[in-house]
Amino acid sequence: MPKEYRTIQEVAGPLMLVQGVENVAYDELGEIELASGETRRCKVLEIDKGNALVQLFESSTGINLALSKVRFLGRSMELGVSEDMLSRVFDGLGRPIDKGPEILPDKRMDINGLPMNPAARNYPQEFIQTGVSAIDGLNTLVRGQKLPIFSMSGLPHAELAAQIARQAKVRGTTEPFAVVFAAMGITFEEANFFTESFRETGAIDRSVMFINLANDPAVERIATPRMALTAAEYLAFEKGMHVLVILTDITNYADSLREISAARKEVPGRRGYPGYMYTDLASLYERAGRQKAKNGSITMIPILTMPEDDKTHPIPDLTGYITEGQIILSRELFRQGITPPIDVLPSLSRLKDKGIGAEKTRKDHANTMNQLFAAYARGKEAKELMVVLGEAALTEIDKLYAAFSDAFEQEYVSQGYLANRSIEETLDLGWKLLRILPRTELKRISDKLLDEYYSK
Numbered sequence: 001m002p003k004e005y006r007t008i009q010e011v012a013g014p015l016m017l018v019q020g021v022e023n024v025a026y027d028e029l030g031e032i033e034l035a036s037g038e039t040r041r042c043k044v045l046e047i048d049k050g051n052a053l054v055q056l057f058e059s060s061t062g063i064n065l066a067l068s069k070v071r072f073l074g075r076s077m078e079l080g081v082s083e084d085m086l087s088r089v090f091d092g093l094g095r096p097i098d099k100g101p102e103i104l105p106d107k108r109m110d111i112n113g114l115p116m117n118p119a120a121r122n123y124p125q126e127f128i129q130t131g132v133s134a135i136d137g138l139n140t141l142v143r144g145q146k147l148p149i150f151s152m153s154g155l156p157h158a159e160l161a162a163q164i165a166r167q168a169k170v171r172g173t174t175e176p177f178a179v180v181f182a183a184m185g186i187t188f189e190e191a192n193f194f195t196e197s198f199r200e201t202g203a204i205d206r207s208v209m210f211i212n213l214a215n216d217p218a219v220e221r222i223a224t225p226r227m228a229l230t231a232a233e234y235l236a237f238e239k240g241m242h243v244l245v246i247l248t249d250i251t252n253y254a255d256s257l258r259e260i261s262a263a264r265k266e267v268p269g270r271r272g273y274p275g276y277m278y279t280d281l282a283s284l285y286e287r288a289g290r291q292k293a294k295n296g297s298i299t300m301i302p303i304l305t306m307p308e309d310d311k312t313h314p315i316p317d318l319t320g321y322i323t324e325g326q327i328i329l330s331r332e333l334f335r336q337g338i339t340p341p342i343d344v345l346p347s348l349s350r351l352k353d354k355g356i357g358a359e360k361t362r363k364d365h366a367n368t369m370n371q372l373f374a375a376y377a378r379g380k381e382a383k384e385l386m387v388v389l390g391e392a393a394l395t396e397i398d399k400l401y402a403a404f405s406d407a408f409e410q411e412y413v414s415q416g417y418l419a420n421r422s423i424e425e426t427l428d429l430g431w432k433l434l435r436i437l438p439r440t441e442l443k444r445i446s447d448k449l450l451d452e453y454y455s456k
Contacts, residue, residue, distance in 0.1 A: 002071040035067035080105025081234040092212030092224035111226040122290035127355040131167035131420035134342040142355035144290035146323040182228035185252025218256035236296030250304035325349040379405025
């Protein structure tokens, strides 16, 4: 039986100081028993000569310093995992909130996970089809990759996240595919949108959902992505599944980190975020990947809204360092009614070359991708020139590029949130648009491929 302490000295916001503790470790879980018999959970943040600073998971109201007692459980936070988690919805601490029964766990796993040995990693190289042309065709997602979506407040990243969760699949394999979805600090309305969207399309059957609402405690928000990744590690590396993890919104997570850091009176770093935020984010993102001698994999799409639309803000800045590229949403395209409003020019998937080609997608993929990028960039320049000098100043070929740019946005990028395009449909659409330009302009595509596809 764990030893009980009645030596609570102080409660300040989400923090509590307990004196005279023995054999208590950092990150250990604890229980506070109130005078009424109600219990609340906490975890150890700091130990200093028998003084334990603990963080409360629930509110501190009603904690009487003299009558409440604390016991430490000798373990850090764990999640009970089982294949029965699929099709279920949990809160940020892994408790069912879908009116279903408790999970009977196969095992209990520490939510902090174990770092993956770099030597045991396999290189990401298999194509994942999301059904979204701007991602599949131009910024391809590869199995085991970390590819974040950088959004801005008010843009429809929730709809894009739900679309990818519904449609994503590994082609040419019968191996099971699962989605682990974690939402942090979202409103009840958003939570409802995600759960209903998954239920209506049947995607819930292969999904595990963790939902932390905006009015839940900040410390729960910090546990939520770790709960999700623990479930993903179990399904991927013990049950051999391909798992896609979608985390939204990383900005809310980082704000909780800052809130707790301020409560602990730590020295702030850039914009008030703690100096260890880079390490903390890396401890989440680096849990994605493929392992040698194991079939399963974890592919990750973290979503974050850039504060003040600024991609040099610490959260997108640090995320960009740790991950392999980024998909950037554009406010300008959104105003034009382009859905999803993916800005393909500043977007980047650093592993796209590894997941495309003859055996994976189609032999013309790399050439058409490069040509579409080049033609779209030139078309945007022509349109800017048109704004400054007027249409009369453009050459005939410039006008064709401007027309290509408009058609590319309207047909290729804009597809709505219900269209699920195969990679063949995406590539064929790319060729259809390239036919707006004369063959002599397509300098990035080999003659052999032009003969086969351009004149079709």
